[in-house]
Amino acid sequence: MEWINTKGPLELKDLKGKFVLLDFWTYCCINCMHILPELKKLEHDYANQLVVIGVHSAKFENEKEAENISEAVLRYEIEHPVVNDNQLKIWSTYYVNSWPTMFLIDPEGNVVFLHRGEFKAEEVRKLLDGAIPYYRKTGSLDETPIQFDLLAYSQEPTPLRFPGKVLADEKSNRLFIADSNHNRIVIASLDGQLQEVIGSGEIGSADGDYATTQFDHPQGMALVEDTLYVADTENHLLRKINLKEKKVETIAGLGRQGTSNESWPGLRENASVNSLPHRFVGRPKTTAINSPWALWPHRDSLYIAMAGPHQIWKMKLNETQIGPYAGNGREDIVDGPQLPSIPYQQGYSSFAQPSGLTSDGNSLFVADSEGSSIRIVPFDSDDAVNTLIGTSNLPANRLFTFGDVDGPRGVAKLQHPLDVCYVDGIVYTADTYNNKIKAVDAATGNVITVAGTGKPGTADKPAQFDEPAGLSYANGKLYIADTNNHLIRVLDLKSKEVSTLKIEGLKPLPVKKKPESVAGTTEK
Template identity: 80%
Template sequence: MEWLNTKGPVELKDLKGKFVLLDFWTYCCINCMHILPELKELEHDYANQLVVIGVHSAKFENEKDAKNIEEAILRYEIEHPVVNDNNLKIWNNYSVSSWPTMYLIDPEGNVVYLRRGEFLADDIRGILDGAIPYYRANGSLDEKPIQFDLLAYSQKPTPLRFPGKILADEKSGRLFIADSNHNRIVISSLDGELQEVIGTGEIGAADGAYSEAQFDHPQGMALVQDTLYVADTENHLLRKINLADKKVETIAGVGRQGSSNETWPGMGENASLDNLPPRFIGTPKTTAINSPWALWPHGDSLYIAMAGPHQIWKMKLDESEIGPYAGNGREDIVDGPLLPAIPYQQGFSSFAQPSGLTSDGKTLFVADSEGSSIREVPFNPRGSVGTLVGTSKLSSARLFTFGDIDGTARRAKLQHALGVCYVDGIIYTADTYNNKIKSIDAKTGFVKTIAGTGKPGTADDPAQFDEPAGLTHAGGKLYIADTNNHLIRVLDLKTNQVSTLTINGLEPLPVKQRPEAPAEAVQK
């Protein structure tokens, strides 16, 4: 097995005396992402008693590659060793059937706890707090600290760090970049001259002036006049930035992940209008939301790709209400009416981790990443969700059918596409795990690769990308957030030539430094 984020292989027998938490995960999975902060909290609180091991059991073909897993380890700032279970050997030995799954092994080598799905640190804390005194008393608990040789300790500073989404405004000549792992928003001119940096770079949720504000791995953005809306993804918040006053303000969310029974807030007064299905709405600042990933303004509303509950949400721009707009909450690729009367009701539309939004003014196009599909959502609430390219017509395996095939909508396949951008009848997509940019005819669904060899890299000719995630358009050019390359790329739609944009004046932020280990610490 390939071991990552540590000097070498880690064997369970060498961890006797520790609690060992095996986390079966795959890096595309939003539920797996949700528990990573919980694992980090446990690792810090029980540094001398608990060792977490990530067992990366890939879903997508691209996720089997060790280099791609290393990038995910860095992007998610993981602080424990990870084993590449690319052939699902450990997965099968432990009879795992879904992501995430965790096993807790006690200091004597016995599996004592199994948990499928998401959990909170406090769920495991209760078990550890009850058990540690017992193992400490019988002498089987080893409380020597262990320090792992993390990938983060060998990284070089870069001006951008895993940029996720990008937004161009041709009218003002500005480019807005979600510098996700620097926890800030960068504004430059379209030719790369730095204008503003919004955020301190430290993880947090502080409002205020640009130099005081904080974010936590922001993603999608939307511009309405002088207001920039930001999906503050890992804070589970929506923020707005007054570009004239240079102030950041929180407008939706409560600062923690909304649970499944909170993703359908109380019914609004408009529930019976014209026999529409009731729409559940809440007040934005008191409604818990869940991993907002992309934003799109239309009319008097802001549409939100809410990756966590697998839905499209809508918030009034006057900030009077927020709630689901499409999707029954089941993770799937299913077409049908927008929204059921009750959560999870079948016969209605289903999404699978929606992560990108664009529009032609009539239809909202969605990059539905876990189903490798491009969906169509009408702005008419009486309409139905459709699929332009993807798996909705399959009778099974809709979340497990993917590939790298151009051609007709029936034949074409994508692999975990995260970004979409509509321009003159064409939907350009960041086909993320294929490391390509593709065009999709918005009427026929015909797919064509326009840039990218498929192999990760930074070359401009022939163009290479490394898990690009965001797209935007201005002046006949596509601007691309080339996430794992920490770069912004530019694709000229007339010549199909790719170039790399330098943000002049943007300074790198410091990288994680290796801490000094206690004298008795075991190095791994």
């Protein structure tokens, strides 16, 4: 099999004497993303006793390619070996049936722990702390350090690093770029002249001025007059940037991932139906949120694609309340009334990792990525959620039906779209895993490809992209975050020509360097 983040294939016998944690994952999965920081904590704290191996068992066709997995390894800053299990052979051997799934193997080769779903490092830490003294005593624990040949060590510096979302503002002639893996926001003119850089580049959550403030892989943005709102995704925060005073402030979230109960603010533990709140709302600064991915302002509110709990949330712009607006919290593509009165109640709308937002003024259009669908969420909360294009009409496999097919609503298929942008009756869509930009008629659902050959690349003619994830419109042009290419591309909607926008004055940031070998270290 193909191996990534290591010099060559690994076998369990090569790791005799180590605890080995097998993480079955696929890189589209928000739950898999959530445990990567937990794995990193364990890798660092037990560097001499534990080896983590990611078993990448793909959901989407695009995820089966080793090159795409390598980009995901770099984007998520993974520091352990990953094997490409694209035929699900290891998956089947271990009887895995969901992402993520984790197995812990002891130094003698025995599976000693199994966990399905998300977990915290503390759960594994308790097991290791209890077990390590026993294996030391028996002499079966090998505590020789292992240093892996990570992909990150061979990367060239780039001005942008995996840009996630873009926001073009025609009125002020500004382009806002979520330079996600540089943990900052870049502001340029629409023709590419650098104006500001917001953020030190270091991962963190510090508020303050542009130079010292910190983000953690920010994504979506929304502009309201002189205020830029930012979905600080991996901090599980919403941030507010005063563009006049050049100050950054945290306005929502606790700086940690919200739990399933916290997806319903005001819900008490073991609450009965009779004690449920009338509305699930809380104060923004005391309410935990979960992977906010995209933002859209409308009237007095900010709408949030909350990818973690598979919901659309709403926050008052006066920052008095925040809570779910649509979605019963079940990961699915189901149409119906917007929000249940009881958490997870069936018969209401379901989303599957919503990741992009746009609007025609009457409704939100949502890029519902895991169901490869575009959803419609009316601003009238009494109106039902519908699907513009996608899988809601299927009796089964709604999260596993995808493709690259243009045509009318009942025929067309997308593959993991991550953003949408409404312009004059058309919902332009970043069809991310098909490496294309598509146009979806907002009235009929008819789909056509407007740019992209489907093959990853950087060419302008014919246009190629590599997992584009962000779209925004200004002056007759679509601005595209071409994520894996570390570029901003521009699509002229009249001529259909694509160009690459250079951000003049933006300097590359240093990349991760390989540490010097330590005596006695094994290199793999």
